[in-house]
Amino acid sequence: MKTLIKLFILFAAAGFLVILTSCGQNGKNSKSGALTSNAAERVFVPPGEHDEFYAFISGGFSGQLAIYGLPSGRLFKIIPVFALDGEKAYGFNEETKPMLQTSYGFVPWDDAHHPDLSQTNGEIDGRWCFINANNTPRIARISLKTFETEEIIEIPNSAGNHSSSFVTENSEYVIAGTRFSVPIPQKDISIDEYKGNFKATLSFIKIDPKDGKMDIAFQILMPGFDYDLTHPGRGKSHGWMFFTTYNTEEANTLLEVNASQNDKDFIAAINWKKAEEYIKAGKFKKMRTKYAHNEYDENTHTATSTMRKEVKILDASVLPGLVYFLPTPKSPHGCDVDPSGEYIVGAGKLAASLTVHSFTKMLKAIEDKKFDGEAYGIPILNFDAINAGTVVQPGLGPLHTEFDDKGYAYTSFFISSEVVKWQLGTWKVIDRKPTYYSVGHVMIPGGNSRKPFGKYLVALNKITKDRFLPTGPEVCQSAQLYDITGDKMELLLDFPTIGEPHYAAAAPASLIAPNSQKIYRLEDNKHPYATKSERETKVVRKGKEVHIYMTTIRSHFAPDNIEGIKVGDKVYFHVTNLEQDYDVPHGIAMIGANTSELLIMPGQTETFVWEPKQVGVWPFYCTDFCSALHQEMQGYVRVSPRGSNTPLKWSLDGE
Amino acid sequence: MKLSKILMLTAAILPLFLFVFPMWSISLQAPQYPTPLQINIFINHLEGENEGDIQNFDLMNHYVGMRKLPVEMVEFDIFPIVVIAMSIMGIIFAFIGKKNLFLAWFIIMAILGTAGIYDFYLWLYDYGHNLDPRAAIQLLDAYQPPVFGTKQILNFTVRSYPSLGSILLGIGIILAPTAFYIEKKKEKE
Numbered sequence: 001m002k003t004l005i006k007l008f009i010l011f012a013a014a015g016f017l018v019i020l021t022s023c024g025q026n027g028k029n030s031k032s033g034a035l036t037s038n039a040a041e042r043v044f045v046p047p048g049e050h051d052e053f054y055a056f057i058s059g060g061f062s063g064q065l066a067i068y069g070l071p072s073g074r075l076f077k078i079i080p081v082f083a084l085d086g087e088k089a090y091g092f093n094e095e096t097k098p099m100l101q102t103s104y105g106f107v108p109w110d111d112a113h114h115p116d117l118s119q120t121n122g123e124i125d126g127r128w129c130f131i132n133a134n135n136t137p138r139i140a141r142i143s144l145k146t147f148e149t150e151e152i153i154e155i156p157n158s159a160g161n162h163s164s165s166f167v168t169e170n171s172e173y174v175i176a177g178t179r180f181s182v183p184i185p186q187k188d189i190s191i192d193e194y195k196g197n198f199k200a201t202l203s204f205i206k207i208d209p210k211d212g213k214m215d216i217a218f219q220i221l222m223p224g225f226d227y228d229l230t231h232p233g234r235g236k237s238h239g240w241m242f243f244t245t246y247n248t249e250e251a252n253t254l255l256e257v258n259a260s261q262n263d264k265d266f267i268a269a270i271n272w273k274k275a276e277e278y279i280k281a282g283k284f285k286k287m288r289t290k291y292a293h294n295e296y297d298e299n300t301h302t303a304t305s306t307m308r309k310e311v312k313i314l315d316a317s318v319l320p321g322l323v324y325f326l327p328t329p330k331s332p333h334g335c336d337v338d339p340s341g342e343y344i345v346g347a348g349k350l351a352a353s354l355t356v357h358s359f360t361k362m363l364k365a366i367e368d369k370k371f372d373g374e375a376y377g378i379p380i381l382n383f384d385a386i387n388a389g390t391v392v393q394p395g396l397g398p399l400h401t402e403f404d405d406k407g408y409a410y411t412s413f414f415i416s417s418e419v420v421k422w423q424l425g426t427w428k429v430i431d432r433k434p435t436y437y438s439v440g441h442v443m444i445p446g447g448n449s450r451k452p453f454g455k456y457l458v459a460l461n462k463i464t465k466d467r468f469l470p471t472g473p474e475v476c477q478s479a480q481l482y483d484i485t486g487d488k489m490e491l492l493l494d495f496p497t498i499g500e501p502h503y504a505a506a507a508p509a510s511l512i513a514p515n516s517q518k519i520y521r522l523e524d525n526k527h528p529y530a531t532k533s534e535r536e537t538k539v540v541r542k543g544k545e546v547h548i549y550m551t552t553i554r555s556h557f558a559p560d561n562i563e564g565i566k567v568g569d570k571v572y573f574h575v576t577n578l579e580q581d582y583d584v585p586h587g588i589a590m591i592g593a594n595t596s597e598l599l600i601m602p603g604q605t606e607t608f609v610w611e612p613k614q615v616g617v618w619p620f621y622c623t624d625f626c627s628a629l630h631q632e633m634q635g636y637v638r639v640s641p642r643g644s645n646t647p648l649k650w651s652l653d654g655e
Numbered sequence: 656m657k658l659s660k661i662l663m664l665t666a667a668i669l670p671l672f673l674f675v676f677p678m679w680s681i682s683l684q685a686p687q688y689p690t691p692l693q694i695n696i697f698i699n700h701l702e703g704e705n706e707g708d709i710q711n712f713d714l715m716n717h718y719v720g721m722r723k724l725p726v727e728m729v730e731f732d733i734f735p736i737v738v739i740a741m742s743i744m745g746i747i748f749a750f751i752g753k754k755n756l757f758l759a760w761f762i763i764m765a766i767l768g769t770a771g772i773y774d775f776y777l778w779l780y781d782y783g784h785n786l787d788p789r790a791a792i793q794l795l796d797a798y799q800p801p802v803f804g805t806k807q808i809l810n811f812t813v814r815s816y817p818s819l820g821s822i823l824l825g826i827g828i829i830l831a832p833t834a835f836y837i838e839k840k841k842e843k844e
Binding site: 521554582 | 706
């Protein structure tokens, strides 16, 4: 019995201990709870108030670009770029179909990775956002006035357009690289003949400083490695571009093994000022090729696609001083340049350490010819001669680095799922914070510029697992917001994003919001089928084609009764929104039309095509809740049999 | 030049600012219109404070059956002639410098001003009462904006107040009798 009591006391004591320790944990939890509530305050933007930053986050395999506010993480708009969007009729209406034209024909989807913002003097200027299509190589330019895709240029002689679209510090160029080397020009050869026969190009696309229009100035022909990521030099290194490479083994199968054999791959340093000299000196070859250039005109609200036929090629193997290889350990992925332009960080994704090269040392090594051989005629610089330092074992699987304005760098680690803060120059690790989970890129507003805004860091995650309410096998994508103003980073917020968020760019709202356009002026509407008043509405037959010149205004269509359409006609609805009031779009959708709705902004004209297949009277209606009488915004089209002679007529309110 | 003459001359010139600044402004504010719609009434035309305001005014008004805002009005032809004539008359009176002429100018201006505001009231009354019987929204009361002041009409707060042009005109009208009294005082002395 005594032993029993003793045992009981022992258990009781143990139980008490357990309670004590769990209390301790509770204490700890409540501390983090207090921190959490404080975090809530720091990301809370009261109703009706605005965020501090615009964040442009790539939509990855959705092909689009999403705009969020920081610090709230609220989603404002998804801008259709490389994929069809039924909501906005992008790629569905007659006006935007040409935007998705390529040399391969109409490509309705792509994989959008790296948004980057235009710059002036190394600072973000809030004019345009560029983003790449990885699958069918293209670069798009988005206006930050209308927040619409204004231009898409296809990149010929490329595949896997991944090391794109990064902007130089005066927006001289937006740069695109090749990840999947291919025969250039394309030809029918055995895949086994990869080595030496497959090539890559690095494209320099000139940006018109006035209107942002893109034009491929030249392409640099490179050995058949995989050019993974890039960043421009800035400040002292302005005029250079740095590309990470992997698969310098030039393997063409089972790359996960065969492209991981070399101890060091390269960062390719491109002297584009030198390239400009070579172009001036006529050292280029003209190559026949084919690529689409698609432009959306803000005044006609219409895109045009033109096929271009030629590019200028500079061959890096034969033009000295154009390209140097910087040996960098283990299949480097991220290639990031600090705000001063001195340090080039290569994140060897299979290495345990981060390699930092010095731009000054690189120039010295070139001057002193400290070469360790060459690859395809391109000098390989001596590693020790260019190395600025190594961040020793900061984590596992380093991918990308961004910088703040205080001399710190922040690197994402995919495998160990964390962000590590370290100091430039001392290469010491300062802090580390977990990400949930497996972070890819990180982003600091103004990151790719001389002037980062070191207040927040956004981690763009690859996996979310249990972080949000489950939604079946496919769960949401996410980003995480960290406060980086203190010595230690603080996780403030998880927010879901459209998928998949790769890279992002952000800018202060004050730089962009004041320029945001409110309406399109009806006066400036130069659409060939624009109808600028209800008096001018009409229906015109041209053989089997019928053009309806229609208008919308709260809350009716003009005309809203149309007769004389016949089965087999091709009916074009050219709809002009006569509104000149902010945030009063009208929509239109036709029963059975094999296309999307239109969503027409004030002052804009858009067109959809309807090919009626059945006799009858068919309704159409406004899809955007435009006013208190939105439900009344509807109309009918009478469709008669093919050979009938129902006269063509149209009316509104019997007139 | 005598003070009274300067005052009378100023009084006669001030109405000309009606050609530069609006006489009156009517604005509509509602939850959906955080930036109010505003019509500025000039001596010879109407103008929106922001582009599109006139069309948007008409759009709001059409729900209750009001007519569209006029592009042409008899007043737009008459008012400029009257103002220029009165201004020339005032300048002549100023140079003649007789105090009774100052007073006469004031009385004519006061009568014309009152008539102008009454005309404005009549127009607003007609505009607010002569509604399309087929309008989507049938009001129990007339939809008449106030001549002067603030009024709640449905979801809109309607504000109607004189603008800079009228204020300058008003100062002009007051300056004339001031000139008259200065002269009168002098004569007494």
